[in-house]
Amino acid sequence: MTYFSPRLFPDDASIIHVGExxxxxxxxxxxxxxxxxxxxCLWIVRCRPEIDAEREMRSIISSYNVAVGGVNDETQGYHETITQVYVAAVRAHLQSVGKTPLCEAVNSLLLSPRGRRELPLAHYSPExxxxxxxxxxxxxxxxxPLAEV
Incomplete structure (x- = not known):
């Protein structure tokens, strides 16, 4: 499996820009x-507590995909299970970093095993x-089990 070095965020404003x-x-x-x-996801979980990430990410991401010309169907676009894996990973990461500044929390997530692209495959067979x-x-x-994310 190829490891991709993550693109880190320079500051809080760039993260807020993505979330908003x-x-x-x-x-x-x-x-x-x-x-x-x-x-x-981390910004929503930490900074937008009125949004229930587990329940609302589907509509948020699906709506975004359509707005930028994408399609959500059986083969492309929004993927519920992958999203829930990363919501769990974000919540676990936030528990471990506490009140770390936003940019530091995001970048440390991206550099951790919880932030890797292949994380879902540690829990699920490809099929x-x-x-x-x-x-x-x-x-x-x-x-x-996802409890071990």
Whole structure:
């Protein structure tokens, strides 16, 4: 498996820009990277407590995808199980870093095992993770419980 060095955020403002752009559906599509997904999720969990990330990320990300010309269906766009894996990872990471400044919290997540692109595959076999069932709804892992994220 190839390891990709994450693109880190220079400051809090760049993270807030991504999070607000996601919610407003104005973030340019080319900026919606793996790192942006995690930064927006961490920002929402930490800074927008009125948003229930586990329940609302589906509509937030799906709406954003459509707004930038994407499609959410059985083969592309929003993936519920992957999203829930990363929401769990973000929550676990925030527990471990406490009140660390936003930029430091995001960048340390991106540099940690919880922030890696392959994290879901530590918990799911490829066949299960990339199934239609996993894309459309949350399914439990078949390898390692998410409590260990």
């Amino acid at each position: 752009g996601l919610l407003a559906r104005t973030l340019p599509r080319e900026l919606w990277t793996h790192e942006a997904h995690l930064a927006a 299960r993770l990339f199934s239609i069932e996993a894309r459309l709804g949350f399914i439990e892992p078949d390898l390692v």
